[in-house]
């Protein structure tokens with residue numbers, strides 16, 4: 001029997017693969033000082049929730065990059081359903097290779113994805129390809145307060161040991177060659193609606209699955225949600241709105 005892929009089982013048919021919301025992506029996009037971009041890259045686009053927002057709003061081709069073909073297949077279907085297939089271009093590749101494929105970017109967007117190659121490394125790597133005065137909008141999981149409940153600290157010690165505070169990430173962005181002109185923290189609702197409220201019952205239904213990898217992923221997901229519930233706002237997802245320094 002074929003081993004089930006835990007990611008496919010847990011995230012089946014979900015548009016959102018990380019906290020976020022179309023209205024918030026749009027809000028952040030509209031808060032940029034410029035609204036016309038020629039080369040737009042959506043790094044780690046997943047099933048393309050935000051890709052559809054970008055294509056719809058900008059009316060320009062969006063280069064959607066992800067290393068997992070099944071997610072790109074879902075994006076392809078959704079782009080078609082939304083009448084945007086002429087604007088969404090899919091690329092199954094590693095986001096670290098973006099500069100060699102797209103050497104002159106006007107807007108690089110990455111929601112809930114940069115951490116895969118490390119936030120600092122992602123910003124430094126992409127800076128090479130972003131035009132002077134071009135933009136990067138990158139969201140990242142961050143510490144929001146100094147007081148962190150013990151259970152939360154313990155979870156992230158192994159869950160995301162590289163997590164930084166907002167001022168630390170701003171320093172990282174400046175060091176990587178960007179000017180920062182704004183940050184935006186996702187509200188709690190963006191974690192729950194169509195994300196944890198879908199994942200939680202699914203994960204509960206998979207904790208006794210016959211496949212150990214599926215069981216482990218389900219348990220890990222429930223621990224993540226429980227950590228969020230006791231987080232006391234100590235961490236969150238933050239958008240960094242950046243402009244490449246000239």
Ligand SMILES: C[S@@+](CC[C@H](N)C(=O)[O-])C[C@H]1O[C@@H](n2cnc3c(N)ncnc32)[C@H](O)[C@@H]1O
Pocket residue numbers: 015016017018019020043044045046047048049050065066067068071093094095096110111112113116117
């Ligand atoms: C948490 S999901 C976020 C997806 C989407 N941006 C969203 O918010 O719904 C992270 C995505 O990054 C992709 N990914 C992970 N490592 C990658 C890499 N090195 N290069 C390209 N994509 C990668 C995964 O396949 C996944 O689709």
